[in-house]
Amino acid sequence: MRNRLVLLFVLAVVAALLAGPTPGAAAVEGAPDEVGLFDAANGRWHLRYPDGRLSSFYFGIPGDTPLLGDWDCDGVDTVALYRESSGFIYLRNSNDFGIGEQDFFYGIPGDVPIAGDWDGDNCDTLGILRGDRFFLSNTLDTSVADIDFYLGIPGDQPFAGDFNGDGKDTVGVYRAATQAAYFVNDLSSLPSSGGVPTADTALWVAGADATLIAGDWDGDGDDTPGVFRSTPSTFRLENTLGQPVPDVTYTFGKSAWLPVAGNLGQPPPLPELALSTVADGFDRPLLVTAPVGDARLFVVEKGGRVLIVQDGDVLPGPFLDLSSLVSSGSEQGLLGMAFHPAYGTNQLFYVHYTNIAGDSRVVEYRDGPGGPVAVGTVLAVDQPATNHNGGMIQFGPDGRLYVALGDGGGGGDPFG
Ligand SMILES: [Ca+2]
Ligand SMILES: [Ca+2]
Ligand SMILES: [Ca+2]
Ligand SMILES: [Ca+2]
Structure with missing residues (x-):
């Protein structure tokens, strides 16, 4: 019985990809925060x-430090970078490929940047931790910090979030x-000189x-x-302050x-x-x-035939017929075919099939005016069973021909 093949050609509508940067994603009210990673x-x-x-x-470029924040106050957090080598911040208002839409000098080498909405106006701005001293700004520019205080000891990692849900x-x-x-939870309570942490919550x-990291998961x-x-x-995310087991x-x-x-x-x-549909009417195409x-x-x-589709038509007669x-x-069957990377000049191609005895063969053919002619067997592998014989073959970027074989098959896979 002939199976009918419908060759399906997948058309990617590339308009979305060609339309340039993705517009700023719409904010989702009350949506949980998500996570991301930056490969520095x-x-x-x-x-x-x-x-x-x-x-x-x-x-960004290698060595940058990543930040996420809502720089344009639309409810969506987008990417930013701190470039320690230059002390510059680069902001984007969409999460996609591009260059910084806003940049300004901020910090000195060794500073660790953070982002947050320190004044509760729904706009994120920046801060840095320098040793054990924080400097936070309420505007996105190089101006003098609006808030500064000490917390922790040098070497601590800073993070930011609204841990009590008051909007700041x-x-x-x-x-x-x-x-x-x-x-x-209250920055005004923090000392203007260094010391041990004065924390509302401390947890392991x-x-x-x-x-x-912190977020509203x-x-x-x-x-x-x-x-x-x-x-x-x-990532292990917890929904409460204090439980040792992650929720997500x-x-x-x-x-x-x-x-x-x-x-x-x-x-x-x-x-x-x-x-x-590009073409149809084939018999068990693989x-x-x-x-x-x-x-x-x-x-x-x-079953052993190779047919050519040209300009939407199946050419009469097979290109190759190994049915016999x-x-x-x-x-079993004709299980793989690969054209030599230089087929255009040497006319060589390779087929992988199980022969009449049921054993695997990879055979080199050369195309020519009279049709393809076998050049020689490249690989011969005996097969103990009629299933799990393989057999994709393909040239790798290294110019080598790779042959996929199965595990020998048989009920319960006794050979593999
Ligand atoms: Ca935004
Ligand atoms: Ca703010
Ligand atoms: Ca808060
Ligand atoms: Ca939460």
Whole structure:
């Protein structure tokens, strides 16, 4: 019985991709915060949207420090960078590839930047931790800090969030050596000279490999802690201040990447896809392939034939017919085909099939005016069963031909 193939050609509507930067995502009221990672080795961001999708794009250069904040007060947090080598901040108001839309000098080498809404006007601005002293600004510029105070000890990691849900962000510090985090809800209570932390909440966080972040993971208006742990690269997010067990865990990214958190708004739209039939009428087709730069499509049938689709038509007669050499029962048949990367000049291609005896063969052919001619067997492997024989074959970027074989098959896979 002939199976009917419908060759489906996937048309990506690229308009969305060509339309330039994604417009600022719409704010989602009461939406939970999401997490992201920045690869400081190459300046690439990886943001995780509520539907689980990752959005990856380049913004920044190696060595930059990532920040997320709502710089334009529209409810959506977007990317920013602190470039320690120059002391500059670079802000964008959309989460996509591009350059900074606003930049200004901020801080000196060794400062650790943070972002937050210190005055409760729904606009995020910046701050830095210098040793054990914080400097926070309520405007996005180089002006003198509006608030400064001491918290923690040199070497602490700063974080920011609205831990009591009053609409104003405050800061905390995480001390990796003791795995302790100190949260503060009233910045005016903090001393103008250094000392031990004066914290409203102190808790043990977990993991000497942890970087602490804060966010509203459950959308209730209160920010709570989360950690990004590097081994393995995992976010562990808690919805209360104080419980040692995470409520949500995400594993993605790489250990050296730097975590961020914020309200990312609606995810960017997916490209629209459509399907259209290119050709049909084939018998158990397994593969469509073509030589490099060749507009024809070569359709490989399990029974041993290779047919050509050219300009939308199936050419009469097969390009190659190995039906008499191939056993095509069970999972056997003509299972793979690969054109030599230099087929345009040497006319070589390769086929992978199970022969009449049921054993695997990879055979080199040379195309020519009289049709393809076998040059020789490249690989011969005996097969103990009629299933799990393989067999995709493909040239790698290294110019080598890779052959995929199965585990020998048989009931219960006794050979593999
Ligand atoms: Ca914004
Ligand atoms: Ca503000
Ligand atoms: Ca607060
Ligand atoms: Ca919350």
